[in-house]
Each structure stands twice: as C-alpha cells, then as structure tokens.
Amino acid sequence: MSDDINYKNNPLHGISLKNMLVELVDHYGFEILFAYLYINCFKTNPSIDSSVKFLKKTDWAREKVEAFYLYEFKHLPRASDEQFLLPPRDRIIPDDQQPGSPKELSLEDAQRLREKRERKASERGRGGDHRMGKSQRDNRSGKQNKNNTGPRNTSGDRSTSGKPWPPGARHSSSPAADTPFDPWAQAKIKNKERRDS
Structure with a gap:
C-alpha cells in the first residue's frame, strides 16, 4: 500500500457502523432504508442495535448500506468499474470529489427504482430481483472468499x-x-x- 493514496477522503474512513446507521436513520428513517435497500432488519422490529448486530454478521448487507451511505447520503458520484469491485470502505474517493448534501428520497421513488431493476433483470434473462453479494463480486474479480474453503467456481456452474x-x-x-x-x-x-x- 502506497502512502500517496488518500483513503481518508472516503467518508466511511473512521466512522463506526453504528454511527453511520444513526446518521442514516436520523435523516431518512427505517421505512425509507427498507424501501431502498430491501434489508429485513429495517422492516421487522427495527432498531439501531439489532440492525448493527445483523450488519456486522452479514457482509453483503453491510456493503449495501455502506454504498447507500456513500452515494445517496453523502451524494458522491458513482464509483468507477475498478473501484466498484472493492467493498465501499476500501474504495478510493478522488480528492476532487467532496461529499454533498443528502439526496431527497421518497417511497414512490424507491418503488419506481425497484420496478426498473426488476424489469432490467428480467430483460437480461435473470428473472426477478437479482442482487450481487461480495462473494459473487469476488468471484467476478478473481478473488477467493476467505470464508469459502470449497472449490471456487468461475464457470457459472x-x-x-x-x-x-x-x-x-x-x-x-x-x-x-x-x-x-x-x-x-x-x-x-x-x-x-x-x-x-
């Protein structure tokens, strides 16, 4: 790791999962978080503590919330294809990109976005709502998941x-x-x- 890379420009640098979640819930509330992220811990008896507990154990959900924090709450431009393959906390945010004010989100927009994603997924032949987790991104980028001790499958089989x-x-x-x-x-x-x- 070289010293000239500025990891500190990433808004997730130095913020705990709980503090990040408190900021999101204070601004948007659990209902909006569930509508956009579709993670059950934001719907069924939601609380900060139970959500933090779930997100600490579940990589794909935590990364989804962290990406939401970066690109919706901090309103940063979307990551490059190369940076997109990395977990949100490991992404390098260029020095010229500074966080903006949170995006205005609504339940109606969330529903339209979900319908658009489902339509695109069905057009690609995947049928339904497809979400790619960290292990799938790792397979796509050639990384081996440290928790997966079995054979890595890259053929789609x-x-x-x-x-x-x-x-x-x-x-x-x-x-x-x-x-x-x-x-x-x-x-x-x-x-x-x-x-x-």
Missing part, C-alpha cells in the same frame, strides 16, 4: 455451490451442454434398475 439446478436449467460444464440438466436423473436410474432386476 452452480453444482459446486451446493444449490440444486432448477428444472429445465442447462448445465454449462457438461459435455452435452445443449441438453437440459435433470436433478432427479440418478434416482430415476436407480428406480429403473430396481424394476428391471
């Missing part, structure tokens, strides 16, 4: 993640990638063998 393939999904790493993957194939083979014997 979900089989190493422990999640089953949805019906009709295509198995990208199989030799016959153009045939649908059948998650019940082994059971069908065993049942057929039992009937035949």
